[in-house]
Amino acid sequence: MVGELTSDDLQEWVSGLDVLFGRVAGRFGRVEPRRQARAYLLGLLAPIERKNGWQLAEAAGDAAPDRMQRLLNSARWNPREVRADLRDYVMDNLGHRDGVLIVDETGFLKKGDKSAGVQRQYSGTAGRVENCQVGVFLAYASPSGRALIDAELYLPKSWTDDRARCAQAGIGEDVQFATKPVLARMILTRALEAGVPASWVTADEAYGLDFKFRRFLEEHHLSYVVAVPKNQWIGKAWGGQIHADTATAQAPPEAWKRHSCGNGAKGERLYDWALATVHFETEPGYQRWLLVRRSLTPNAKGELELAYYLCHAPVGTSLEDLIAVAGARWAIEECFQSAKNETGLDQYQVRRYDAWHRHITLAMLAHAYLAVTAAHAPKAQAAWSASHQQKSAVSWHT
Numbered sequence: 461m462v463g464e465l466t467s468d469d470l471q472e473w474v475s476g477l478d479v480l481f482g483r484v485a486g487r488f489g490r491v492e493p494r495r496q497a498r499a500y501l502l503g504l505l506a507p508i509e510r511k512n513g514w515q516l517a518e519a520a521g522d523a524a525p526d527r528m529q530r531l532l533n534s535a536r537w538n539p540r541e542v543r544a545d546l547r548d549y550v551m552d553n554l555g556h557r558d559g560v561l562i563v564d565e566t567g568f569l570k571k572g573d574k575s576a577g578v579q580r581q582y583s584g585t586a587g588r589v590e591n592c593q594v595g596v597f598l599a600y601a602s603p604s605g606r607a608l609i610d611a612e613l614y615l616p617k618s619w620t621d622d623r624a625r626c627a628q629a630g631i632g633e634d635v636q637f638a639t640k641p642v643l644a645r646m647i648l649t650r651a652l653e654a655g656v657p658a659s660w661v662t663a664d665e666a667y668g669l670d671f672k673f674r675r676f677l678e679e680h681h682l683s684y685v686v687a688v689p690k691n692q693w694i695g696k697a698w699g700g701q702i703h704a705d706t707a708t709a710q711a712p713p714e715a716w717k718r719h720s721c722g723n724g725a726k727g728e729r730l731y732d733w734a735l736a737t738v739h740f741e742t743e744p745g746y747q748r749w750l751l752v753r754r755s756l757t758p759n760a761k762g763e764l765e766l767a768y769y770l771c772h773a774p775v776g777t778s779l780e781d782l783i784a785v786a787g788a789r790w791a792i793e794e795c796f797q798s799a800k801n802e803t804g805l806d807q808y809q810v811r812r813y814d815a816w817h818r819h820i821t822l823a824m825l826a827h828a829y830l831a832v833t834a835a836h837a838p839k840a841q842a843a844w845s846a847s848h849q850q851k852s853a854v855s856w857h858t
Contacts, residue, residue, distance in 0.1 A: 477501070480829050484545045493535040496520075496527050497822065504803045504826040511804025511823075532808075532815040539814070539821040546825050547600075547609045547654055553832040555657050556602035560785060561682075562792040563644045563663040564599070565614070567592040568806050576629040576813040577615045585796075595820065596643040598651060599792040600658070605835035606791040607828040608799060609656075610647040613816050614640055630812035641670040652680055660773075662789045665689050668770060678742070683773035685751065685785040690768060694738050694750050704768040708752050711736065716754065719780065721787025729787060730756060735779050738770070747775045751782050799827040 481498050488494035503516035513525035522528070567583025569592045576593070583592045598610040619626060620637035638646070644667055651658070661684045667673050668686030677684045690705035711734045720728040731753045738748040751769040759765055771782050799805035803826035808819040 476833065477505070477829060480549060480825070480832075483549055484542050484825070487541050487545065488535070488537050490536075492527075493531055493537060496531045496535070497537070500528060500531060500822055501826055504823055505829070511807040512809050529810075532810050532818045533812060537818075539817040542821050542825065543610055544650075544654065546821070546828055547651065547656065550600055550607045550609050550828050550832070551654075551656055554600065554602050554604040554607060554835060556604060557657050557659065559600055559602040559656070559658040560660045560662060560788045560791075561648065561651060561656070561658045562599040562601060562789055563596070563648070563661065563667050564789070564792045564796075565594050565596045565640060565666065566796045566806075567594050574629070575811045576631060576816055577613050577619055579616050579618050581616065593816070594640075595816075596640050596647065597792065597796075598644070598647045599795050600651075600656065601788050601791040605831045606795055607831040608792075608795050608824045609828075610650060611817070611820050611824065612643045612647060613813060613820075614638075614643060615813075626813075630814050635813070639670075641667050641673040644673060645676050648676070648680075652682075659683060660685065660785045660788070662686060662785050664789065674770065674772070678746075678772060683771075683777070683785075685769050685771045685773075685782055687786075687789075688768050688770050690766070692768060692770065694770070695740050704750060704752070705766070707736065707750065708734065708766060708768070711752070717779065718756075719783050721753075721783050722790070724790070729790075732756065733779065733783055735782065742772065745775055746772060747777070748772050749782065751779075751786060753786065795827065795831075798830070799823055802830060803827045 481501060485494055488497050499520035500516055503519040504511050506519050508515050508519055513528045517525040517528050520528070565584065567585040567590065569583065569586065569590055570578045571591065572578070578591060578593050580589055580591050581594060582588070583590045583594065586592070594614045595611050596614055597608055599606055600609050615631065615635065615637065617637050619631070620635070623633065626635070644663070648661070661677050661682050663686045665687045668688045669692060674684065674686065688704060690703065692704045694702070694704050694707055715734040715736070716732045717734070718730060718732050720730050722729055733754070734752045736750045738750050740748050742748055749771040751771050753767040753769070755765040769786055773782070796805070803823045805820065805823040805827070808816070810816055810819060
């Protein structure tokens with residue numbers, strides 16, 4: 461991005477970055493780590509091939525990566541406090557009462573067995589079981605833009621059951637095993653306690669199938685659209701007291717409506733959708749639904765692919781609203797891709813638990829700056845306005 465700017469634009473860009481860094485500078489008690497953190501942030505935003513310690517050091521004019529490594533491994537600063545500043549920065553610039561909080565995880569491929577939390581486990585990034593670390597992330601999406609705002613490293617039981625191994629990776633005794641949905645509840649709690657403006661939460665199957673996760677959202681009066689597996693038991697829908705897939709087989713033809721769930725890389729993401737009321741008890745004024753998405757073209761097996769969502773929202777919520785939230789989940793995938801490609805989210809060379817959180821925090825801070833800058837750029841704002849004018853002109857069929 462830096463290389464595409466004129467000198468005047470570059471001055472304005474750096475000035476805006478200084479404003480952002482001014483928010484977090486106080487988290488670094490001493491001058492040296494404060495300067496190094498700013499240099500690290502500039503390096504993450506610079507057009508260099510790899511955002512690892514050596515190249516970040518070279519971009520900062522250091523002869524060796526020692527200072528960068530010290531910033532991540534031994535300097536005194538709390539990445540959670542910096543993420544609180546990051547979250548406030550995103551809310552000040554992208555916050556909206558209709559915001560959506562998105563939970564998802566991403567994998568970081570690693571060699572060896574020394575990096576905190578690493579083991580052979582499923583990586584959605586690779587689409588298979590790999591030797592990797594997995595981080596649970598929270599993204600915020602609104603009409604103004606989207607950005608990552610919080611994260612926690614997942615530690616498998618193979619780690620938390622081995623305290624000696626944990627100690628070597630800087631994992632304290634107070635860090636105990638927590639499932640990914642529990643980590644998601646932790647980061648959502650931090651967002652809620654900070655007053656993040658959001659009306660909805662969306663997540664994939666790993667979180668949607670967890671009853672305690674869904675109950676947590678309901679207790680905090682957050683509406684949700686969460687993906688669930690095809691064998692999710694849903695009670696009664698379309699006359700059946702069965703799983704999601706068998707209930708869907710009973711949906712009448714007129715239940716299916718064709719809608720877009722937002723723009724994708726290849727234009728509008730069109731699917732056929734069906735919505736059924738689910739008769740589970742809920743608090744007054746709220747309703748539960750099963751939302752089903754069906755592809756328009758067959759897959760390699762000649763089948764139309766189906767995806768299932770459990771929804772909980774105020775009575776009267778429209779099909780279009782539920783579809784829009786379901787489609788918003790792709791925003792976090794876009795955040796992962798851009799943060800990895802542009803700000804080195806996955807290009808770290810650290811093994812310690814706290815060092816992982818420090819690099820990830822600074823990479824998310826850099827990514828948030830790009831997101832906010834894009835949101836306030838005239839061309840980006842005009843494109844956003846045009847896309848919403850197009851959507852409002854569509855006459856949805858019910």
